[in-house]
Amino acid sequence: MKAVVYKGPRRMVVENVPDPRLEDPRDAIVKVTSAAICGSDLHFYDGCTVTQPGFIPGHEIEGVVAEIGSGVHSIKVGDRVVMPFNIACGYCFNCVRGYPNACLTTNPQGAGAGYGYPGLGGYQGGQAEYVRVPFADYGCLKLPGQPGDQWEDDFVLLADIFPTGFHATVLANVQEGASVAIYGAGPVGLLATLSARLRGAGEVYTVDAIPERLQCAKQLGATPIDASQGDPADQILDLRQKNTALKQGLLPGEEKMKGVLCGIDAVGYEAIDYWDAHQRQSNIVLEQLIHLVAPTGHLGIIGVYRPEDPCGQTEAIKHGELPIGFGEMWYKGQAVGTGQTPVARYNRLLRDLIVNGRAKPSVIVTQRLPLDGAPEAYAKFCERAPGYVKVVLKPGLAA
Numbered sequence: 001m002k003a004v005v006y007k008g009p010r011r012m013v014v015e016n017v018p019d020p021r022l023e024d025p026r027d028a029i030v031k032v033t034s035a036a037i038c039g040s041d042l043h044f045y046d047g048c049t050v051t052q053p054g055f056i057p058g059h060e061i062e063g064v065v066a067e068i069g070s071g072v073h074s075i076k077v078g079d080r081v082v083m084p085f086n087i088a089c090g091y092c093f094n095c096v097r098g099y100p101n102a103c104l105t106t107n108p109q110g111a112g113a114g115y116g117y118p119g120l121g122g123y124q125g126g127q128a129e130y131v132r133v134p135f136a137d138y139g140c141l142k143l144p145g146q147p148g149d150q151w152e153d154d155f156v157l158l159a160d161i162f163p164t165g166f167h168a169t170v171l172a173n174v175q176e177g178a179s180v181a182i183y184g185a186g187p188v189g190l191l192a193t194l195s196a197r198l199r200g201a202g203e204v205y206t207v208d209a210i211p212e213r214l215q216c217a218k219q220l221g222a223t224p225i226d227a228s229q230g231d232p233a234d235q236i237l238d239l240r241q242k243n244t245a246l247k248q249g250l251l252p253g254e255e256k257m258k259g260v261l262c263g264i265d266a267v268g269y270e271a272i273d274y275w276d277a278h279q280r281q282s283n284i285v286l287e288q289l290i291h292l293v294a295p296t297g298h299l300g301i302i303g304v305y306r307p308e309d310p311c312g313q314t315e316a317i318k319h320g321e322l323p324i325g326f327g328e329m330w331y332k333g334q335a336v337g338t339g340q341t342p343v344a345r346y347n348r349l350l351r352d353l354i355v356n357g358r359a360k361p362s363v364i365v366t367q368r369l370p371l372d373g374a375p376e377a378y379a380k381f382c383e384r385a386p387g388y389v390k391v392v393l394k395p396g397l398a399a
């Protein structure tokens, strides 16, 4: 079959590789109809993750079941499915408690496995014509409709970034009427913006410095904050200060509750200091959120941070030790949630929001390309070229 293969930093090629086979009775083989490129894929693409070349990337995969093992009971050949990016067994200590993101049986090196990603168990990804799906009963979400229909690009986002954007709002405790600041208007930040609206947030501020991404955030109902125009936390505090209607119903002392109740980091360790030196500063979004989120507020940190970061700005950051204002965080009593998204907690009901016309996450998709378009798409997405917000590869499209 044809597949995208990672050959080293900034080197993706499309080549012929052996077809995946059933390796266990609980496996399925899925013929891929859509496979998206994720911001997380850029972490190894740009060389800021130490890894061995030679694997097939891609953890956002939708397709049709082509083959099942004798131990698979809930899906059959021909079913349309999308796979959570977490590869999980469904029966271990963490899976049964609702944490498939930390499955204990699928990754010999630690807790949590995934498709096509360094350190997540060595599974091949789905930027290919076919993919092997381990634990297929637990690892496939069945979908209505037909491949290529009006939901194709919405459903592929159920593999990762729609549940991830939603999970961020759960970690940040977004409730009806809540004030929310979201850093990053990449695909994840944009779908966190959509999710905050779905959960009834009162005010949503979405921060970035890329005009078309800010424009999309605005269409999704946020107040866009352009980080190139000055310190974004100050901009948000200022806007709230000027909102006189907000102030009219305050309780005694409430003016001291400066800042928002909910803060989301949808950027991660590759954060850029857009309003000052204009270079990478891994702790900058965390610092902003600790400063901006009010006492008793919640922080949802779904942007990725790593124990080892060869591109770190200091020796400490190279080892995942980020300087942050922990004292301020503690004094404010902020709650913090981190980690990989447990996709299976959310994907079913988010699918039904799509089917019922209540959510259209695919508004963020900007490119639909054949597999051969992957090398160029990676390069463009990595440099955040105009027009590249979310790329979906279509193995069925002719080059």
Ligand SMILES: NC(=O)c1ccc[n+]([C@@H]2O[C@H](COP(=O)([O-])OP(=O)(O)OC[C@H]3O[C@@H](n4cnc5c(N)ncnc54)[C@H](O)[C@@H]3O)[C@@H](O)[C@H]2O)c1
Pocket: 038, 039, 040, 041, 042, 160, 161, 164, 183, 184, 185, 186, 187, 188, 189, 207, 208, 209, 210, 213, 227, 266, 267, 268, 269, 270, 271, 272, 273, 274, 284, 285, 302, 303, 304, 339, 340, 341
């Ligand atoms: N926790 C999970 O399970 C999970 C799942 C998927 C993705 N992620 C992570 O989420 C993050 C975002 O993913 P994405 O696909 O949207 O990536 P992306 O790289 O396209 O988006 C990141 C955005 O952040 C913006 N940005 C950079 N510095 C900023 C700053 N200081 N303030 C505000 N915005 C800033 C960039 O301009 C960019 O638009 C990545 O770290 C990715 O790995 C986590």
Ligand SMILES: [Zn+2]
Pocket: 038, 039, 040, 041, 059, 060, 085, 160, 161
């Ligand atoms: Zn991802």
Ligand SMILES: [Zn+2]
Pocket: 088, 089, 090, 091, 092, 093, 094, 095, 096, 100, 102, 103, 104, 105, 106
């Ligand atoms: Zn498990």
